[in-house]
Amino acid sequence: MKPLKFYLITDTHYFRYSLGAYGEEYEEFMDGEQKCFAETQAINEAAFDYLAGADEADIVLIAGDLSFNGEKESNKAFSALLHDFKEKSGKRVYVVTAGHDFNDNPFCFDENGRGKPEGTKFTELYDLYKDFGYTDAIAFNEKHLSYVAELSEDVRLLVICNDIDGQKHITYDDEFLGWIEAQAKQAQADGKMMIAMEHYPVLPGQPILALIGDARQAEAQKLIDTLADNGVHLVFTGHMHNQSINVTETAKGNKFYDVCTGSAIGCPAYMRLVTVEDENTVDIKSIPIPDFEWDKKGMTGEEYLKAQFDRMIRTLIYRMEHDPEKFMRKVSIKPTPALKKIFPVIGRKLSKMTVGGFGRLLFIRVDPSIKKDLFVDFAVDMARSVFEGNQPYVEGTPGGDALLKLFKKIRPFVKTLKGSQGETLDFYETMKHTVGNYGIDDYNAVLKLS
Numbered sequence: 033m034k035p036l037k038f039y040l041i042t043d044t045h046y047f048r049y050s051l052g053a054y055g056e057e058y059e060e061f062m063d064g065e066q067k068c069f070a071e072t073q074a075i076n077e078a079a080f081d082y083l084a085g086a087d088e089a090d091i092v093l094i095a096g097d098l099s100f101n102g103e104k105e106s107n108k109a110f111s112a113l114l115h116d117f118k119e120k121s122g123k124r125v126y127v128v129t130a131g132h133d134f135n136d137n138p139f140c141f142d143e144n145g146r147g148k149p150e151g152t153k154f155t156e157l158y159d160l161y162k163d164f165g166y167t168d169a170i171a172f173n174e175k176h177l178s179y180v181a182e183l184s185e186d187v188r189l190l191v192i193c194n195d196i197d198g199q200k201h202i203t204y205d206d207e208f209l210g211w212i213e214a215q216a217k218q219a220q221a222d223g224k225m226m227i228a229m230e231h232y233p234v235l236p237g238q239p240i241l242a243l244i245g246d247a248r249q250a251e252a253q254k255l256i257d258t259l260a261d262n263g264v265h266l267v268f269t270g271h272m273h274n275q276s277i278n279v280t281e282t283a284k285g286n287k288f289y290d291v292c293t294g295s296a297i298g299c300p301a302y303m304r305l306v307t308v309e310d311e312n313t314v315d316i317k318s319i320p321i322p323d324f325e326w327d328k329k330g331m332t333g334e335e336y337l338k339a340q341f342d343r344m345i346r347t348l349i350y351r352m353e354h355d356p357e358k359f360m361r362k363v364s365i366k367p368t369p370a371l372k373k374i375f376p377v378i379g380r381k382l383s384k385m386t387v388g389g390f391g392r393l394l395f396i397r398v399d400p401s402i403k404k405d406l407f408v409d410f411a412v413d414m415a416r417s418v419f420e421g422n423q424p425y426v427e428g429t430p431g432g433d434a435l436l437k438l439f440k441k442i443r444p445f446v447k448t449l450k451g452s453q454g455e456t457l458d459f460y461e462t463m464k465h466t467v468g469n470y471g472i473d474d475y476n477a478v479l480k481l482s
């Protein structure tokens with residue numbers, strides 16, 4: 033077969049700037065956000081300018097969460113941007129819509145606080161985005177806004193969506209799984225290779241994310257079996273705004289890869305360049321989202337997005353000390369009078385503590401090179417790296433060794449963890465592989481599909 037190349041970008045979360053994203057309440061909202069908001073129009077314009085001039089491929093896939101939160105003006109403007117992009121570049125665009133693209137309750141901010149712009153109905157999405165995959169499709173599922181498109185003579189793209197009218201992020205039912213299976217079988221019968229795209233990760237991006245229900249497709253195993261046992265061994269996803277590449281095997285011994293890409297408008301902001309070399313070999317490369325026009329306070333685009341990510345984590349730690357009730361609400365802990373007294377004490381101690389001091393408290397020997405580092409800085413970097421992928425806290429590094437000693441201390445008390453889909457996970461292994469990447473490179477990798 034002829035090799036095929038395409039770009040993939042996801043979670044563009046385009047927000048029409050003129051709706052309003054400023055003011056005191058806006059800043060308070062942004063204290064708890066990983067992604068940018070006011071800046072998203074500028075970032076998307078820069079990203080699609082780059083893609084228009086990028087000459088390695090003439091196909092762009094977008095894996096969902098196209099608009100910030102389903103504002104009608106944002107969807108209209110993003111659709112116009114994509115039409116313009118198509119015309120200017122001659123490239124083809126394939127999208128999947130997701131939970132953030134239709135909403136009765138979107139919001140914006142100005143000097144008077146929170147405003148309520150008009151939302152988008154699910155039934156309006158087709159008209160907004162029909163020129164980006166749907167009208168070229170060789171099969172179309174209207175209820176699910178799902179389709180099959182021919183990327184080349186040899187490769188088909190299965191776009192699947194389980195955010196439907198009135199419901200978001202639901203389990204794949206037998207009827208929809210039947211449709212998916214029929215498309216996969218048809219591709220096999222026609223001698224075509226098929227790859228898939230859906231918004232929600234099918235495999236947990238990092239092991240710890242298996243604990244969070246929202247971090248992946250509900251009852252994912254059903255979908256994995258349906259796809260992989262019918263010849264579809266690769267899915268491209270987004271949603272969690274993290275960079276990861278994971279693989280599993282079905283009971284029948286078929287491999288299944290999930291390539292999850294970071295959001296265009298939040299750290300880690302990357303897109304992918306994918307080369308399908310042959311039926312068995314797919315090469316994945318990562319490209320940083322280009323710099324964008326904005327008052328970035330002297331920072332590069334990448335530094336600016338990183339600063340927003342860190343702001344979210346630092347605010348959380350700050351609130352533990354100064355606003356424990358808000359802190360508890362954010363991390364879903366029920367505030368009690370006792371906890372309201374305890375968290376400020378913990379927060380105050382942690383904010384001043386060094387990594388060495390933290391180690392001493394738990395009788396853990398810490399390498400001298402990181403002893404004087406502030407514990408909060410260490411924690412922020414570690415939390416961010418779980419989303420950035422290729423986590424550096426592996427065995428044999430000062431930070432990795434300190435963390436592994438910590439997990440060993442906890443292990444006698446917490447042997448296993450319960451995954452959101454009923455799995456039992458080994459505590460130590462889950463933590464070890466969450467803070468350090470020992471598996472596939474999350475940025476650049478060659479995947480062997482069988």
Ligand SMILES: [Fe+2]
Pocket residue numbers: 043045097132271272273295
């Ligand atoms: Fe998203």
Ligand SMILES: [Fe+2]
Pocket residue numbers: 097130131132231270271272
């Ligand atoms: Fe999402």
